Amino acid sequence: MxxxxxxxxxxxxxxxxxxxxxxxxxxxxxxxxxxxxxxxxxxxxxxxxxxxxxxxxxxxxxxxxxxxxxxxxxxxxxxxxxxxxxxxxxxxxxxxxxxxxxxxxxxxxxxxxxxxxxxxxxxxxxxxxxxxxxxxxxxxxxxxxxxxxxxxxxxxPTDTIIIGQSLPVGSSLSSSSSDSDLSIGNYNLTITSSDAILQWLGQTYWKLSMDTKAYKNSLSMVEYMAVNRTGFYLFGSNGTVAVFLVGLPESNFRVATLDNSGHFVIKSFSSGTGWKQEFQGPDDGCGTPLVCGRVGLCNDDDTSSSSSSSSSSSSPVCSCPQNFHVGSGNSGGCVPSNGSYSFPYSCDVSNNDSYHNNNNQSNSASSIVSFLNLGNGLDYFNNIYTDPVMDSVDLSLCQDQCSKNCSCLGVFYKNSSGSCYVIENELGSILSSNDGANQDMFGFIKVSIGSTTTNDDTRDAEDGGGGFPVVATVLLPITGFALLMAFLFFLWRRSIKISKRKQDLELGKPNNNPHSSGDLDAFYIPGLPRRFDYDELKKATDDFKTLIGSGGFGTVYKGVLSDNAVVAVKKIVNIGVQGKKDFCTEIAVIGNIHHVNLVKLKGFCVQGRHRFLVYEYMNLGSLDRTLFGGGPPLEWQERYDVALGTARGLAYLHGGCEHKIIHCDIKPENILLHNHFQVKISDFGLSKLLSPEQSGLFTTMRGTRGYLAPEWLTNSAITEKTDVYSYGMVLLELISGRKNCYFKSRNHSIDEDSNSSSSSTSGLLYFPLLALEKHEEGNYMDLADPRLEGRVTNEEVEKLVRIALCCVHEEPALRPNMAAVVGMLEGGMALPQPKMESLNFLRFYGRRFTEASMIIEENNDNEGGRREVNNNSSSMTSGGSQAALVSYISSQTVSGPR
Incomplete structure (x- = not known):
């Protein structure tokens, strides 16, 4: 049959x-x-x-x-x-x-x-x-x-998965609003290629990788989440490898649920005993964002749960921070004690959202913005999972940036490092602790002063219970009519100007408007991307309010276009005297380059003296924030993927597109990360916008000295091998998780016992030389980021170290091209041995680095008294010393013996 x-x-x-x-x-x-x-x-x-x-x-x-x-x-x-x-x-x-x-x-x-x-x-x-x-x-x-x-x-899936069901990467569970209301709530559990993440309205508050009960079993990429009879897993390699696992007692029926309080709970059921909770994330009492309501102060009282099971959370104690009291009505948290203060709306949140339907918030457009101090020793649940928006800044600058950003509702400032964290779009609970941690962390909530909408606790007292003022009844109609007439007059004058401008263009008359782009209509350039009007970009960026980056080519602002597309708007500077047509010709070349590992150019703007480029927005920011920030470290597989994606993008620029492009400024700041750590290179082709006499700007750009190939300062030809050198330096930083020119504090313990010349002076580490020395010893594990805690093997580190050293050969001809680097990383090409004779220049750099460090330290010791008197002198900080040190090396040694 x-x-x-x-x-x-x-x-x-x-x-x-x-x-x-x-x-x-x-x-x-x-x-x-x-x-x-x-x-x-x-x-x-x-x-x-x-x-x-x-x-x-x-x-x-x-x-x-x-x-x-x-x-x-x-x-x-x-x-x-x-x-x-x-x-x-x-x-x-x-x-x-x-x-x-x-x-x-x-x-x-x-x-x-x-x-x-x-x-x-x-x-x-x-x-x-x-x-x-x-x-x-x-x-x-x-x-x-x-x-x-x-x-x-x-x-x-909705809010639950059961045995036999899987949750693949890119999908999520969404909580219900309540036990009786199954509409989608504000909590999400999302599966990424490396983790399971809990978020509240876009703010992360838990990661499986940081939970002590989860065991990381493999460096493979995650493919899906599942529960079965023996435990809870994140699987990879087509389900054959458990990347993360939480072992649980055997059960025939088990569910994993994101409940309406924001907890991710795993529990089993038996007919005899009913439900038994086996896992909860987060498991601390103050772990969820709204446990004490908006701006409520949560203290995790560990003593109340010392005898409870590991799956139970401790009991939170809720109160209000200083300058706040418990709100009345349905505010669900704390409100400013001073009735003239109110919470402003975030510009990214609809005022009709049910979460905001209370009288404790107002539109800050009609009021003065200030900050209420929450006190010190506090923290915010999202800070541990995100990087500060700025480091080494003072509090006033931190608050100033928040004041200019309508999405920012508060800041946390770490005094010891000058780190500035922001709360965006929504306000959750504030965290406190009995152990005295974070004593140098200060919190501030943005409030509106004198708003037209006041707190419900004081509104009746302020208006005296009176009715609508008579004078307003008379003046409002008159004012409204006057404004309407002025607006109509403005439209009439604008229509006349537009009509005249069109007539002038048709007759070939010159356009004398410095902000006009009409002269671009006189020629056609194939492949030119969308052209934006300056006023359109000004509106999209809210008058260039939200600064998200800066560099040698200009500043970058976050914007939202009329179609709600989020973009990064780069204001270009230092572009020489080339005309608009030449500029647009170069933009056409850049705009026609499309690759999965290159940031997409969506458009441009040329009006008068203004030059802007409009890019797709990368929501995870630049690599330097993730790699060098204070958040969770990148796992080795994530670093490897960044290295491979960057290599693929550079290989395409050098040989895969119609016009070969040398990037000239490869560094972590120009390597951007999108969803699930997708790598995209930015600023490619912008070096073509510099006139020849301005090419020297590359030697003085802030933050790029550590990535400059020797040929930059020896008048040698600049080729694609220059990018290879910079890539090799970035690769070393991916391995170590630190800047290559790393100026340690005197009490830093890393490499204290090393006999290498790279660490012969207290507080000094020139990592490329250390990598060379460890390669000679065959001891590669000392080079890996110590935060990886053994989750990487000696062979895995060796592979990247050998590739990096080959890329930083002094002679450009000895460096592999980027296509060969891709082959090495993908495993299709054998790893070469670095040429030691072409790496000896690193020893020369290292000695000069040591000499320069001694000079800087001696100067700092001599200036110690004055430094204590004036703590605001940036030149006396370790960051200032490091900048001076790197400047010294760049000018003294890059053109050293060949």
Missing amino acids: KPSIISSSLLIIFLVFTATATISGYTFKAYITPNFSATYLQFIDDSGTFLISPNGTFKAAIFNPGSQQTSFYLCIIHAASRTITWSANRGRAISSSGQMNLTAKGITISDESGRNNPVWSTPPLRSQVDRLVLTDMGNLLLLDPSNVSLWESFRY
Whole structure:
């Protein structure tokens, strides 16, 4: 008998024996066919159940969670525990008379008042539906006549996954608003290629990789999350490798749920004992963003839970920080004690959001912005998972940047490092602790003073309970009419100017408007990207308010275009005297370069003296923030992916596109990271915008000296091998997690016992020389970032060190091209041995580095008294010493013996 006949026979037997199922005395079909409809009222005696799995474990029902009798959903329910494992119409509940319909096209759910306008439906299917089946695993399936799955609920998880179900990379769980309201809440669990992350309205508050109960088993890329009978896992390599695992007691039924309080909970069920919680993230009492409400102060009282199980969280103690008191009404947290202060709205959040429907917030556009001090020794839940927006700045600059950014609602300032953290878009709870940690961290909340909308606690007292002023009744109509007439006059004058400008262009008359771009219409350049108007970019960036970066070519601002696309707007400086047409010709070349590892140029602006480039926005920022910041360290696989992505992008610039482009400024600041650490190189081709006499700017650009190839200062030819050298220096920084020219404090312990010349002076580390010396010894593990804590092997570090040393050969001809580097990283090309004779210049650099360091330290010792008197002198800080040291080396040694 053929296998197909056997399979068909078994399917018929299965359907015969599972055609019905019985539970609690009621008999149900195990599958239903099209042209079936169900309502709660139709199956009210069975709690809305219309379909049950063959073994009776799961049921499908029109269900009202919490028995509130107003909001009903199509749900899959674990029968024994009455737990919802999946729901369909989360976005819009139906009434008790709402209906579920199964047709040959799929499932639709509609309310009684809108039968022809479904509130939810399955997506378009590739063939007609033959039946709807609920499996013993709890998966709702639509099958075609050939028993092929057309749609299944497992592929559309809500807030829960169960055994047999997976959550792939890029997908997420979304919490419900409450136990009785299944609409999507504000918490998300997202799976990335390296982690599982909890976020509240975009702010991260937990990562599995940082949970002490999770064990990292592999450096492979994560592909999906799952729970099974033995534990909780993040799997990779097609499910053959557990990247992260949490071992749990064996259980036949287990769920992983993101609950409406923001906790990710794993629990198991047995008929004898009921539910047992086995894992919770975060597990500390103050770990969730709104545990004490907005600006509520949460103190995690560990003593109350010292005897509890590991899966239980400690009991939080809530209060209000200084300058705040408990708000009345539905504010759900703390409000300013001074009634004339109010919380401003974030410009990125709709004022109609239910989260903001209270009288404690106002639009700061009509008020003066100030900051209320929360006190010291506090922290914010998001700070540990994000980098500061600025380092080594004073508090006034930190607050000034927040004042200019309408998305910023508060700042935290670390006094010891000058680090500035911001709270954007939403305000959560503030963290405190009994252990006295973070005593040098200060918190400030932005408030509006004298706003037209005041706190609900003081509004009646301020207006005296009086009615609308009579004078306002008279003046407002007059003022409104005057403003309308002025606006109409402005439109009339503008239309006349536009018409005249068009006539002048048609007649060939010159355009004398310095802000006009009309002269660009006189010529056509193939491939030129979209041209933006200056006023359009000014509006998109809110008058260039949010500064997100700066460099040798100019400053970068965050903007939102009229189509809601988020962009990075770069204001170009130092472009010489070339004309608009020459500038646009170069932009056309850059705009036609497309590669997955290159930032996309979306458009440009040329008006008068203004030159702007508009790029796609990279939401994870630049590599230097992630690599050198105070957040969680990059895992080795993530570093390797950054190295490979950067190499691929450079290889394309050097040989894959029509016009060879030498980047000339490869450094971590120009390597940007997008979702899931996707690597994109920025600022490629901008060196072409510099006139020849300005090429020397590269030797003085801030932050690039450590990446300059020797040929820059020896009048040698600049080729693509110059980029290879810079790439090698970046690769060394990826390995160590530190800047190559690393000026340590006197009490720093790294390499204290090393006999290498690179560390012969206290407080000094020239990492390229240390890498050369460790390569000669064959001891590569000393070079790896110590924060990786053994999660990398000697062989893995050796591979990148050898590639990096080959890239920084003094002679450009000995350096591999970037295509060869890609081959080495991908494993298709054998690793070469670095040429030691071409790396001896690093020893010369190292000796001069030591000499320069001694000079700087001697100067600092001599200036010690004055430094104590004037702590604001940046030249006396270690950062100033380092800058002077690097400057000394660059000018003294780069053109050293050849």
